[in-house]
Amino acid sequence: MKKELAKTYDPKSIEERLYNSWLEKKYFRATVNKDKTPYTIMMPPPNITGQLHLGHCMYTIQDIMIRFKRMQGFEALWLPGTDHASISTEVRIVNAMAKEGLTKADLGRDEFLRRAWAWKDEYGGRIVSQLKKLGASCDWDRERFTMDEGLSDAVLEVFVRLYEKGWIYRGEKLINWCPHCKTTISDAEVDHEDKNGAFWHFKYPIDGTDEFLTFATTRPETMLGDTAIAVNPDDERYKKFIGKTVTVPIVKREIPIIADSYVDIEFGTGVVKITPAHDPNDFEIGIRHNLPIINIMDDDGSMNENAATYKGLDRYEARKKIIAEFKDLGLFVKEEPITHSVGIHERCNIVIEPLIKLQWFVKMEDMAKPAIDVINQGKLRIYPERFTKNYMGWLENIRDWCISRQLWWGHRIPAYYCEDCGEITVSKTAPDKCAKCKSTTLRQDEDTLDTWFSSALWPFSTLGWPNDNEDLSYFYPTDTLVTGYDIIFFWVVRMVFSGMEQMGDIPFKDVLINGLIRDEQGRKLSKSLGNGADPLEVIDKYGADALRFCLITGNAPGNDIRFNWTKVESSRNFINKVWNATRFIMMNMTDEEIENTPDNLTATDKWILTKMNEIVKEVTANIEAYELGIAVQKIYDFTWDEFCDWYIEMVKPRLYNKEDKTRDAALYTLKAVLINILKLLHPYIPFVTEEIFLTVQNKEETIMLSRWPRYDDGLRFEAETNEIELVKDAVKAIRNIRGEMNVPPAKKVKIFVVSSDEKIAQSFKRAESYVKTLAGSSEVFIQSDTAGIDDGAVSIVIPGGTIYLPFDELVDVEKEILRLSAEVKKYENEIERAEKKLANEGFVKKAPQALIDEEKGKIEKYKEMLRGAKEQVERLGTHH
RNA sequence: GGGCGUUUAGCUCAGCUGGGAGAGCGCCUGCCUUACAAGCAGGAUGUCACAGGUUCAAGUCCUGUAAUGCCCACCA
Numbered sequence: 001m002k003k004e005l006a007k008t009y010d011p012k013s014i015e016e017r018l019y020n021s022w023l024e025k026k027y028f029r030a031t032v033n034k035d036k037t038p039y040t041i042m043m044p045p046p047n048i049t050g051q052l053h054l055g056h057c058m059y060t061i062q063d064i065m066i067r068f069k070r071m072q073g074f075e076a077l078w079l080p081g082t083d084h085a086s087i088s089t090e091v092r093i094v095n096a097m098a099k100e101g102l103t104k105a106d107l108g109r110d111e112f113l114r115r116a117w118a119w120k121d122e123y124g125g126r127i128v129s130q131l132k133k134l135g136a137s138c139d140w141d142r143e144r145f146t147m148d149e150g151l152s153d154a155v156l157e158v159f160v161r162l163y164e165k166g167w168i169y170r171g172e173k174l175i176n177w178c179p180h181c182k183t184t185i186s187d188a189e190v191d192h193e194d195k196n197g198a199f200w201h202f203k204y205p206i207d208g209t210d211e212f213l214t215f216a217t218t219r220p221e222t223m224l225g226d227t228a229i230a231v232n233p234d235d236e237r238y239k240k241f242i243g244k245t246v247t248v249p250i251v252k253r254e255i256p257i258i259a260d261s262y263v264d265i266e267f268g269t270g271v272v273k274i275t276p277a278h279d280p281n282d283f284e285i286g287i288r289h290n291l292p293i294i295n296i297m298d299d300d301g302s303m304n305e306n307a308a309t310y311k312g313l314d315r316y317e318a319r320k321k322i323i324a325e326f327k328d329l330g331l332f333v334k335e336e337p338i339t340h341s342v343g344i345h346e347r348c349n350i351v352i353e354p355l356i357k358l359q360w361f362v363k364m365e366d367m368a369k370p371a372i373d374v375i376n377q378g379k380l381r382i383y384p385e386r387f388t389k390n391y392m393g394w395l396e397n398i399r400d401w402c403i404s405r406q407l408w409w410g411h412r413i414p415a416y417y418c419e420d421c422g423e424i425t426v427s428k429t430a431p432d433k434c435a436k437c438k439s440t441t442l443r444q445d446e447d448t449l450d451t452w453f454s455s456a457l458w459p460f461s462t463l464g465w466p467n468d469n470e471d472l473s474y475f476y477p478t479d480t481l482v483t484g485y486d487i488i489f490f491w492v493v494r495m496v497f498s499g500m501e502q503m504g505d506i507p508f509k510d511v512l513i514n515g516l517i518r519d520e521q522g523r524k525l526s527k528s529l530g531n532g533a534d535p536l537e538v539i540d541k542y543g544a545d546a547l548r549f550c551l552i553t554g555n556a557p558g559n560d561i562r563f564n565w566t567k568v569e570s571s572r573n574f575i576n577k578v579w580n581a582t583r584f585i586m587m588n589m590t591d592e593e594i595e596n597t598p599d600n601l602t603a604t605d606k607w608i609l610t611k612m613n614e615i616v617k618e619v620t621a622n623i624e625a626y627e628l629g630i631a632v633q634k635i636y637d638f639t640w641d642e643f644c645d646w647y648i649e650m651v652k653p654r655l656y657n658k659e660d661k662t663r664d665a666a667l668y669t670l671k672a673v674l675i676n677i678l679k680l681l682h683p684y685i686p687f688v689t690e691e692i693f694l695t696v697q698n699k700e701e702t703i704m705l706s707r708w709p710r711y712d713d714g715l716r717f718e719a720e721t722n723e724i725e726l727v728k729d730a731v732k733a734i735r736n737i738r739g740e741m742n743v744p745p746a747k748k749v750k751i752f753v754v755s756s757d758e759k760i761a762q763s764f765k766r767a768e769s770y771v772k773t774l775a776g777s778s779e780v781f782i783q784s785d786t787a788g789i790d791d792g793a794v795s796i797v798i799p800g801g802t803i804y805l806p807f808d809e810l811v812d813v814e815k816e817i818l819r820l821s822a823e824v825k826k827y828e829n830e831i832e833r834a835e836k837k838l839a840n841e842g843f844v845k846k847a848p849q850a851l852i853d854e855e856k857g858k859i860e861k862y863k864e865m866l867r868g869a870k871e872q873v874e875r876l877g878t879h880h
Numbered sequence: 881g882g883g884c885g886u887u888u889a890g891c892u893c894a895g896c897u898g899g900g901a902g903a904g905c906g907c908c909u910g911c912c913u914u915a916c917a918a919g920c921a922g923g924a925u926g927u928c929a930c931a932g933g934u935u936c937a938a939g940u941c942c943u944g945u946a947a948u949g950c951c952c953a954c955c956a
Contacts, residue, residue: 629894837900
């Protein structure tokens with residue numbers, strides 16, 4: 001029984017069904033196949049805490065590339081997975097526990113982790129199932145999780161290797177501390193926000209004198225940790241004080257006045273208080289001058305025992321109290337309002353504190369270099385290219401990476417401390433005794449690793465590394481990484497240096513950077529704003545295909561995209577157009593298949609086949625260059641404008657006349673072009689194209705997924721193409737005149753095509769049937785003179801001839817003359833323009849020949865039309 | 881303080897390596913033409929931010945200016 005398409009396009013009835021059948025048939029499976037070339041994309045793993053939001057819908061780009069390559073015959077692997085997202089997940093679990101009145105300490109590590117895994121089991125699959133709704137053609141059999149067994153093994157392996165190489169070390173350094181999350185965070189996780197604050201000026205009494213040194217600070221509480229006062233060695237004002245001491249009043253600490261060129265004479269008072277434990281610059285100065293480092297803060301941001309009477313106070317409480325106390329002491333000078341940049345933890349928006357802590361770091365210097373080199377050597381390319389600057393800038397200024405986190409959800413650091421001798425043993429498996437003193441009382445480091453430590457290994461850990469295997473050697477290096485510009489630093493850079501270090505090769509050849517999706521007002525999507533449409537709602541209303549289509553259309557790589565509903569709707573309308581075009585074709589189709597190209601193709605058929613062939617070529621090139629938006633625009637225009645609005649309309653008379661000898665040729669062409677359109681569209685809108693394809697082919701099983709159309713040298717019919725374009729122009733001109741003259745659409749008119757050129761006469765002869773329907777004509781007369789044409793007929797000049805439209809109503813001859821005179825003027829201008837151009841020596845000498853020929857051709861064409869138009873003016877004039 | 885974008889039709893945006901300005905939506909006119917009113921035919925609208933420069937030729941390349949946005953940065 002012949003299949004049929006439903007009357008209206010309804011995505012809901014097809015998308016889920018098709019996706020399930022794809023899964024069943026394992027279309028997305030990719031395995032080692034030596035006969036094929038692999039094409040691999042590793043999906044940026046979404047957080048298990050996440051829900052599908054519009055941002056994830058940019059995964060469509062990956063799906064388009066994968067489907068395109070799969071159709072081209074590559075062994076296309078799109079490997080999906082999720083990220084444990086240590087801090088983000090842990091915060092959620094802690095919050096959920098808080099509702100039960102529980103804390104991490106109450107539960108203990110094991111119980112906490114049990115809960116965390118339960119959480120993962122419950123929510124970790126959510127985002128994955130939502131991606132399926134979007135149509136993602138991943139090889140789900142290969143789905144990985146950053147904390148699954150294999151990936152955890154990779155993490156330990158890398159940690160141990162780097163430790164043994166001396167590139168992972170433990171050290172006491174200034175780190176970014178989040179007092180809310182009570183963990184360190186990396187530099188990349190600190191956002192800088194300009195905040196309104198105050199610049200408080202205080203003075204310290206100089207010991208042994210009655211003089212003071214006035215300085216300013218934005219964080220008065222750090223005075224508790226001051227261990228020096230610094231001035232510039234060349235500052236005449238303060239030279240005399242260098243070497244003396246001041247006393248920090250509130251803690252009665254005597255500290256030296258030191259000279260350091262870091263201090264800017266011009267800025268503030270030229271005097272800087274030095275707090276090595278709580279400021280990066282001060283820390284450096286502290287090291288240079290061998291200053292004591294006094295940590296005054298506890299992990300929650302409150303003052304600790306070094307803060308004397310302020311112990312236990314929150315940092316901001318302490319600040320207030322200290323200011324008040326300085327006022328009492330008469331050592332407060334003034335308060336200036338100031339906006340300054342403050343470090344904020346991007347997750348919780350709490351002001352971070354620089355603190356000294358004993359942490360694990362990755363030494364970056366040696367690893368950064370190869371990651372820079374691969375760009376310079378052109379082995380790794382970033383699209384659009386401008387993002388390479390971001391990438392390089394970050395790597396060139398990189399600092400050691402703090403990788404230890406005071407969290408439980410994550411990969412626990414494989415370092416074991418001997419309780420007896422303090423020796424550190426780093427090992428993938430827990431050692432039973434200390435390597436140095438043989439003690440068996442060993443304690444594993446409590447901390448876990450930065451979540452990006454594991455995702456940095458994603459391109460190879462997901463393929464089974466560190467175990468050598470076929471998958472790894474076949475699919476690695478991967479081909480394209482597609483991700484947003486917001487995680488170049490976090491992730492892209494780290495994958496590159498990890499790949500270079502562990503695999504000795506780049507993790508991917510191309511990085512395609514996509515923009516961020518914004519809401520309808522152009523704002524960034526954010527959880528707190530709750531803005532942005534819910535993709536599931538969009539899919540529910542318009543279908544995944546429409547959503548995919550709308551996100552890709554009219555977007556250039558790397559540019560942000562503003563979501564808007566009307567765009568989704570017009571995408572859906574386009575899909576509906578394809579749907580209905582198919583219905584029309586099927587309505588007319590006969591049961592027997594036309595296997596081979598018929599030999600009675602008409603000019604019209606050859607014209608559309610030529611156009612289609614061109615589109616195939618261009619679209620393929622565009623997609624290969626990651627120009628997805630340009631490509632889809634071309635398919636859109638070709639489908640709607642050329643195919644539906646012109647070709648189908650042109651072909652209708654042939655279809656309606658069962659006796660027409662070229663009916664089969666029309667049907668063949670309709671189907672051939674339709675199928676190619678479906679294929680070109682398939683990567684973008686996989687569901688509906690598949691549904692249509694199966695219906696048209698009357699099949700249950702697709703072959704569409706496996707074959708991308710190829711450019712065919714045999715499908716270039718230049719003469720026919722020119723012929724049809726000429727007729728199209730004529731039809732357009734007739735419609736135009738009809739509109740201008742307010743001729744009702746239902747009104748059929750006679751058309752006289754007058755030309756002494758036999759070729760043109762033949763062209764219109766061949767086109768007669770559809771010119772009638774397209775131009776609303778009762779009869780088309782093709783003749784070499786104006787015999788029988790009413791004097792009052794409206795005329796249209798075409799290259800090589802004139803078309804007359806005798807309307808029943810009397811034409812206003814004055815107006816007609818005016819109209820035709822305007823045409824005359826137009827042609828004269830065109831000719832003048834082209835002649836000027838050709839008279840330009842420089843142009844003739846340097847412009848490409850094709851362009852010169854084109855201009856010459858124009859002159860000929862317009863001269864002809866000019867002559868015709870003049871004749872018409874004359875004719876009307878004498879008639880008048 | 882550096883770096884990178886953006887500025888094109890009323891709105892949202894395309895425009896690849898320089899060779900006569902485009903789409904969608906909106907707007908105006910007219911059509912329920914037996915695939916589609918989620919449609920058809922026709923139409924209007926742009927000193928391509930500004931100023932210089934290179935070139936036979938600039939929305940496209942160079943320099944500068946202005947507006948706007950983002951990223952990076954230890955000036956207390």
